[in-house]
Amino acid sequence: MHIVVREAIHCLLIVLGILSAGMGIKGFLLSSHFIDGGVTGVSMLLAQTTGVPLTFWLPTVNLPFVLVGYRQMGLAFAVRSALAIAGLTAVLAFVPYPDVTPDPLLTAVFGGLFIGAGIGLAIRGSAVLDGTE
Secondary structure (H helix, E strand, O other), X not given: OHXXXXXXXXXXXXXXXXXXXXXXHHHHHHHHOOOOOHHHHHHHXXXXXXXXXXXXXXXXXXXXXXXXXXXXXXXXXXXXXXXXXXXXXXXXXXXXOOOOOOOHHHHHHHHHHHHHHHHHHHHHXXXXXXXXX
């Protein structure tokens, strides 16, 4: 029973991380044309330059890092991370976050805060939302 409770807590932390990172990306960065760092930033840059949606690039660019995570950290970590990245992709595709502010300073501060909190929650839940973590 203990393992079920632990996995439920991991799942809750990952879901909260996905929602927070989604708010940072869609509610702040994308609407103000900011680019994040890491694999998510590369995906955002590819989406902006190619016209192919971010929801395609995010899982595609993260895939090699999930495979490395599988080799280094194990199957459970890789599965959690793949599901977390798929969840972030789905949230970005379907959840209508508001465009919070056009101010560049507020976008940088609060976008970074929401994304950082999301990444931290996902890591606490034993997963990653971005392959470079």
